[in-house]
Amino acid sequence: MSHSAVLSPGKREQTKVANRQAILNAAREVFAELGYDTATVRDIIRRTGLSVGAFYNYFRSREEVFEALADDGVRRFRPLLRACWEEAQDFESYLRSAILTYYDFVADENDSWQAGRPASERQPHLNLRTPEMERVFEEVRESIGKAIEKGGAPRVDVDYLAAACIAIAREIGDRMLERRPVDTASACDFAVRLILGGLPALPRKA
Amino acid sequence: MSHSAVLSPGKREQTKVANRQAILNAAREVFAELGYDTATVRDIIRRTGLSVGAFYNYFRSREEVFEALADDGVRRFRPLLRACWEEAQDFESYLRSAILTYYDFVADENDSWQAGRPASERQPHLNLRTPEMERVFEEVRESIGKAIEKGGAPRVDVDYLAAACIAIAREIGDRMLERRPVDTASACDFAVRLILGGLPALPRKA
Amino acid sequence: MSHSAVLSPGKREQTKVANRQAILNAAREVFAELGYDTATVRDIIRRTGLSVGAFYNYFRSREEVFEALADDGVRRFRPLLRACWEEAQDFESYLRSAILTYYDFVADENDSWQAGRPASERQPHLNLRTPEMERVFEEVRESIGKAIEKGGAPRVDVDYLAAACIAIAREIGDRMLERRPVDTASACDFAVRLILGGLPALPRKA
Amino acid sequence: MSHSAVLSPGKREQTKVANRQAILNAAREVFAELGYDTATVRDIIRRTGLSVGAFYNYFRSREEVFEALADDGVRRFRPLLRACWEEAQDFESYLRSAILTYYDFVADENDSWQAGRPASERQPHLNLRTPEMERVFEEVRESIGKAIEKGGAPRVDVDYLAAACIAIAREIGDRMLERRPVDTASACDFAVRLILGGLPALPRKA
DNA sequence: AATGAATGAGAATTCATTCAT
DNA sequence: AATGAATGAATTCTCATTCAT
Numbered sequence: 115m116s117h118s119a120v121l122s123p124g125k126r127e128q129t130k131v132a133n134r135q136a137i138l139n140a141a142r143e144v145f146a147e148l149g150y151d152t153a154t155v156r157d158i159i160r161r162t163g164l165s166v167g168a169f170y171n172y173f174r175s176r177e178e179v180f181e182a183l184a185d186d187g188v189r190r191f192r193p194l195l196r197a198c199w200e201e202a203q204d205f206e207s208y209l210r211s212a213i214l215t216y217y218d219f220v221a222d223e224n225d226s227w228q229a230g231r232p233a234s235e236r237q238p239h240l241n242l243r244t245p246e247m248e249r250v251f252e253e254v255r256e257s258i259g260k261a262i263e264k265g266g267a268p269r270v271d272v273d274y275l276a277a278a279c280i281a282i283a284r285e286i287g288d289r290m291l292e293r294r295p296v297d298t299a300s301a302c303d304f305a306v307r308l309i310l311g312g313l314p315a316l317p318r319k320a
Numbered sequence: 321m322s323h324s325a326v327l328s329p330g331k332r333e334q335t336k337v338a339n340r341q342a343i344l345n346a347a348r349e350v351f352a353e354l355g356y357d358t359a360t361v362r363d364i365i366r367r368t369g370l371s372v373g374a375f376y377n378y379f380r381s382r383e384e385v386f387e388a389l390a391d392d393g394v395r396r397f398r399p400l401l402r403a404c405w406e407e408a409q410d411f412e413s414y415l416r417s418a419i420l421t422y423y424d425f426v427a428d429e430n431d432s433w434q435a436g437r438p439a440s441e442r443q444p445h446l447n448l449r450t451p452e453m454e455r456v457f458e459e460v461r462e463s464i465g466k467a468i469e470k471g472g473a474p475r476v477d478v479d480y481l482a483a484a485c486i487a488i489a490r491e492i493g494d495r496m497l498e499r500r501p502v503d504t505a506s507a508c509d510f511a512v513r514l515i516l517g518g519l520p521a522l523p524r525k526a
Numbered sequence: 527m528s529h530s531a532v533l534s535p536g537k538r539e540q541t542k543v544a545n546r547q548a549i550l551n552a553a554r555e556v557f558a559e560l561g562y563d564t565a566t567v568r569d570i571i572r573r574t575g576l577s578v579g580a581f582y583n584y585f586r587s588r589e590e591v592f593e594a595l596a597d598d599g600v601r602r603f604r605p606l607l608r609a610c611w612e613e614a615q616d617f618e619s620y621l622r623s624a625i626l627t628y629y630d631f632v633a634d635e636n637d638s639w640q641a642g643r644p645a646s647e648r649q650p651h652l653n654l655r656t657p658e659m660e661r662v663f664e665e666v667r668e669s670i671g672k673a674i675e676k677g678g679a680p681r682v683d684v685d686y687l688a689a690a691c692i693a694i695a696r697e698i699g700d701r702m703l704e705r706r707p708v709d710t711a712s713a714c715d716f717a718v719r720l721i722l723g724g725l726p727a728l729p730r731k732a
Numbered sequence: 733m734s735h736s737a738v739l740s741p742g743k744r745e746q747t748k749v750a751n752r753q754a755i756l757n758a759a760r761e762v763f764a765e766l767g768y769d770t771a772t773v774r775d776i777i778r779r780t781g782l783s784v785g786a787f788y789n790y791f792r793s794r795e796e797v798f799e800a801l802a803d804d805g806v807r808r809f810r811p812l813l814r815a816c817w818e819e820a821q822d823f824e825s826y827l828r829s830a831i832l833t834y835y836d837f838v839a840d841e842n843d844s845w846q847a848g849r850p851a852s853e854r855q856p857h858l859n860l861r862t863p864e865m866e867r868v869f870e871e872v873r874e875s876i877g878k879a880i881e882k883g884g885a886p887r888v889d890v891d892y893l894a895a896a897c898i899a900i901a902r903e904i905g906d907r908m909l910e911r912r913p914v915d916t917a918s919a920c921d922f923a924v925r926l927i928l929g930g931l932p933a934l935p936r937k938a
Numbered sequence: 939a940a941t942g943a944a945t946g947a948g949a950a951t952t953c954a955t956t957c958a959t
Numbered sequence: 960a961a962t963g964a965a966t967g968a969a970t971t972c973t974c975a976t977t978c979a980t
Binding site: 772 | 973974975976977978
């Protein structure tokens with residue numbers, strides 16, 4: 115309902131782009147709510163107000179929409195991440211800006227998913243293991259790997275460390291989204307301190 | 321023919337309990353290999369030598385077997401975790417023994433899934449996001465929360481911290497299982513040091 | 527309706543065989559009435575009183591049932607044709623017995639398709655281009671080829687001749703089935719005379 | 733772009749009549765290549781450079797285009813056949829000219845379907861059971877019937893005979909098209925001799 | 939007229955679950 | 960209990976046809 119673009123207003127081209135986007139948005143939602151394998155084409159189009167047939171005008175298969183979704187995510191995220199990399203002076207500053215960028219990104223996505231829907235329908239436990247997010251994470255993992263190698267602690271098990279950083283960032287991120295207000299700054303601070311100094315370095319609560 | 325559960329040799333005298341266990345084991349395997357949504361009831365019973373009908377004698381639905389699987393995991397894991405708790409002197413010793421216990425547990429599960437199957441059929445990337453493991457993690461999360469509150473850093477954001485510990489332990493655990501030989505001790509060491517002291521505390525590679 | 531075997535009577539094995547046969551029969555009918563490409567799985571199972579699912583218990587795909595149908599036809603027809611071959615003294619006697627055998631065969635098939643159905647539902651124009659019949663014809667074509675080469679007119683264009691014999695036999699056969707009573711003997715006589723002596727050799731009508 | 737039927741060069745100034753003809757031609761091709769049931773409306777219009785919508789300006793349905801195609805075929809063929817009829821002195825001369833006319837006709841159609849396409853894309857087995865050809869055959873059948881009744885062997889089973897003549901002509905015709913070079917004269921000779929004198933009358937090979 | 943996106947009925951196939959034996 | 964055939968709703972995808980532009 116909320117996305118039904120369709121039918122009358124605007125030029126052909128506009129509708130086309132809008133419909134494609136409506137399907138992508140719906141797919142993002144459905145996938146976050148139902149999980150990758152459970153989400154069906156009908157689940158997706160039901161939210162768009164379009165017909166099954168229309169779906170296949172925009173995407174050749176169920177697979178393809180998830181591919182496109184993933185591409186879409188990285189395409190928007192990659193440049194942000196690259197900027198962090200280029201502006202970073204050391205590992206810490208890179209880590210901090212990368213994680214914050216990620217948290218702002220997901221907070222934003224989350225907002226747009228939840229937007230315009232009654233509190234009763236809010237999805238508290240969005241599944242962040244979307245194909246979109248997986249791609250974003252591959253991106254992050256790689257850049258953390260490079261940052262570690264370049265920046266400082268070279269004799270450490272980089273594979274384990276990158277995996278752990280991702281895990282921390284992702285998990286704290288999930289929790290962050292469940293709190294109100296969503297506070298990306300302090301979540302980021304927590305994650306960075308944990309990675310850099312462990313338990314003793316964590317911020318004390320008031 | 322018609323009245324005994326035959327087919328796989330050595331399962332000749334399956335009692336009711338044994339059949340139930342056979343289904344659980346098969347389900348664990350199938351789920352680890354195929355993933356929750358992809359695994360079908362027929363995939364499961366095929367490995368047991370039982371019939372579809374028999375499946376429904378032991379479990380009311382496909383759902384239920386996964387529920388039971390989860391219960392089964394915790395039932396076996398909980399006592400081990402409780403022992404850690406009771407023997408622990410401080411947060412560090414608890415953390416170390418809890419994580420090691422978890423790593424030994426999954427390494428073991430993994431072994432038994434892979435046992436008796438040709439190297440060519442080994443599943444390198446078992447899916448550890450089984451319902452079983454999710455429950456085990458809830459258990460761990462809770463105990464970490466309690467340990468933190470009791471043991472040391474009281475003014476820290478416990479929810480974030482427990483989540484991060486879990487994330488680290490789990491992710492490092494996943495990576496550990498993909499290496500040969502599977503080295504639970506050093507994986508545990510890595511995880512504990514990261515949690516307690518962050519990057520500077522990590523073990524250096526030779 | 528007419529074929530619904532199903533459900534209660536008889537042993538499991540009996541039902542199984544009967545159902546498989548019911549599907550084959552229904553497929554033969556449907557294909558004869560609707561043509562190969564138009565016939566759907568639902569068309570077939572509708573006549574059996576079975577469910578879609580049951581169809582896939584017996585045949586792995588829509589393709590497979592048509593394969594099986596074709597096999598089934600040849601399997602029954604081939605031995606009859608072989609007998610003609612072995613008993614034939616010359617090309618004429620072979621031709622005559624082969625064509626008669628074929629006419630008896632299709633008359634029989636036709637009977638069983640039409641059996642037990644009200645006159646109003648009789649299908650006057652059954653499509654004999656079923657996969658079944660195509661196979662039968664390949665069989666016949668080959669044997670005519672061999673008979674020609676062996677039996678007599680060696681310097682003739684065998685490929686053209688065999689094709690023409692088949693065409694004559696098939697087409698006269700089609701017409702024969704539309705007449706009442708179905709008279710295989712005189713249809714066969716007509717075809718054989720035409721092939722062996724052309725127009726002048728044809729039987730005069732009373 | 734938006735107002736002229738473009739795409740294939742040389743079709744720039746398509747009038748209504750020309751578009752209609754373009755669709756018919758495309759349909760003939762597509763049907764010969766793909767078969768009646770497999771050919772889709774989109775297959776057809778793709779070759780014309782027109783749009784789906786345009787198709788429905790010229791034909792009310794997929795059915796209708798095949799109807800029209802059939803009509804088109806007879807409309808072109810009927811006068812040729814009538815000429816044969818009028819010039820024929822006896823049954824033999826009629827038969828010979830009618831069959832030759834038919835062979836020239838199909839050889840021609842076949843040429844135009846294959847024209848301007850690389851040898852690699854040649855369709856060796858064009859489907860001659862098009863609605864167009866079916867109509868042509870009805871035409872031929874009828875005229876053969878009349879020729880027989882008028883010309884000579886009156887006491888023969890005309891229905892069987894006409895059917896057989898058609899069958900021979902058609903089948904030999906199919907084979908003829910698969911040979912190189914396409915030799916309509918000798919194919920016609922073969923068919924006529926077979927009809928008029930049977931096996932003994934056939935031409936001997938060199 | 940021409941365009942091509944939208945529609946939705948219908949196709950093949952899968953699979954959890956039931957039930958007669 | 961055990962068996963496995965039967966069921967039918969649900970899935971992905973296709974395609975003739977309609978209709979707003």
